[in-house]
Amino acid sequence: MKRYVIIGNGTAAVGCVEGIRSIDKAGEITVVSEEKHSVYSRPLISYYLEGKTDLERMKYRGDTFYEDNGCRVIYGKRAASIDPEKKQIVLDDGTPLCYDALCVATGSRPFVPPFEGLQTVENKFPFMTLDDALGLERVLTKQSRVLIVGAGLIGLKCAEGIRDRVKSITVCDLADRVLSSILDVDCAAVVQRHLEENGIRFLLGDTAVRFDKATARMKSGKTVDFDILVLAVGVRANTELVKNAGGDVNRGILINTKCETSLPFVWAAGDCTEGFDASFGGTRVIAILPNAYMQGHTAGGNMAGDCAVFDNAIPMNSIGFFGLHMMTAGAYDGEMTEERSENAVKRFFIKDNLLKGFILIGETERAGIYTSMIREKTQLDTIDFAFARKNASNLIYSQKIRRQKFGNEV
Amino acid sequence: MKRVYVNEEWCLGCHLCEYNCAFANSGMRDMVSALKDKKIFPRIHVEGDDKITFAVSCRHCTDPLCIKSCIAGAISKKDGVVRIDRNKCVGCLTCVLVCPYGALTPGEDGIMQKCELCLENACGKPACVTGCPNKAIVYEERSKTV
Ligand SMILES: Cc1cc2nc3c(=O)[nH]c(=O)nc-3n(C[C@H](O)[C@H](O)[C@H](O)COP(=O)(O)OP(=O)(O)OC[C@H]3O[C@@H](n4cnc5c(N)ncnc54)[C@H](O)[C@@H]3O)c2cc1C
Ligand code: SF4
């Protein structure tokens, strides 16, 4: 019987378990979980603080998931090293675990720049895990003034989650705009205005340089007094296990489209990896949940002897803040063309007859039709793209293609 | 497995399927009180222009991207039917961003809903199909090949 070991217990690990079980119903699966929780939906930690979900509903899989899939889970232990020669890992308490196939699904960790005086701040939190959210919840009150460092997805989701539970929220970021990794200047301005209308204050192009207990001294010379500090500057992939074992890593653990690392019998999946991005045409870390699941599932299948390939990964995000929804996907490469209406902006990036990326704000119906154009590399002259820009509709296809999509099992 | 398939040549664009869907999933007994003067939120949608019309609902894909992408683990498959646990959904619309068929729309409450083939409601089989006056949508077994 084959022995499978998975390091990490997030979405990529679940994808891996389900991938293994789609091929091998019998092998022995051991999951090493540093966090003491069964798998939960990480992106829901802000919805939890907002009261839109609770600990029960945040479970990513049902209570019998591990049992149903014949998994042994080791909670509260870290994998400390991988020995690819012996095909074994060692846990932080010294316990060795042998494997025939190993999946590294260690995710990422918050990156905290070396701020001067950070140790003097009493209430400070990253915003990555359920325990971070629960810790934050314990200290926040209606009187709290919160400073969030980082205007990316994680910082802003945190702001939305706690707005009604605190007195004020200030978000600062060294970048000159919100969501700088996924929005261009114009779109970021639309979103920033909406967030400001909902009570979030911004200090952009500015960041804290020194902390003095409950005061942040900013680069601009301003000072911000706060009761709670949230550090959401960025994340770093957890690559060390593979790196120390001699495997290839860059910003993430390098994997091919079969989710193999450079080490034999070692696969990797999720936020810890750097894999092929089909929209950009090179490798990059795509730290989103769908990617974690799909890579995990691909890795799992292959660990069990399948020859699965995941070659159309692209970055994509669907996020809402205070009722305004936005979606982004792919690479903002090529010529930009725009559709604007009173309450919506759609921007498409086109190159070599292909849709490479898009930004949609306010109008998101059937957006998956656009996403599939990027992932499937649809030649734009084979569809009615002039119509598609205005309406994501299946009308853009020829009748023949529509018949394939809606007249057959897919 | 039986699925809903579209014969677009026969679609009249009458939108009856949308009303039948909204009624079937309303849990109410009489159509007038379920739908009269209300904006409806059906799980099937007629798309098209003045020449071509066709109804789109979930394809119950063999490899559903929505399940793999849902950030809440709210979508699952049982006996081939792709279903949403509305209690777990937080309305992030990631599933809308990935469904290649544009088959998903949120309900009135912003929480996602989808065609579950009427297997769990009082109809027991797709109400859109039963009510289609021109058999432009059918519920049957078909294979993967064209
Ligand atoms: C606040 C927030 C909001 C987000 N919102 C979205 C969103 O809207 N949409 C979206 O697509 N994505 C979102 N994401 C990103 C998404 O959560 C991640 O892409 C996804 O969780 C990655 O899954 P993973 O399994 O790769 O990693 P993780 O979920 O991070 O799991 C890795 C696990 O491995 C454990 N681990 C690490 N090292 C070891 C070790 N040595 N031994 C044992 N265990 C170890 C970690 O403790 C962790 O539990 C959000 C993230 C955050 C923090
Ligand atoms: S919602 Fe879309 S992706 Fe999901 S099963 Fe239905 S058609 Fe497929």
Ligand code: SF4
């Ligand atoms: S809208 Fe609901 S069902 Fe769709 S991905 Fe988000 S949580 Fe899942």
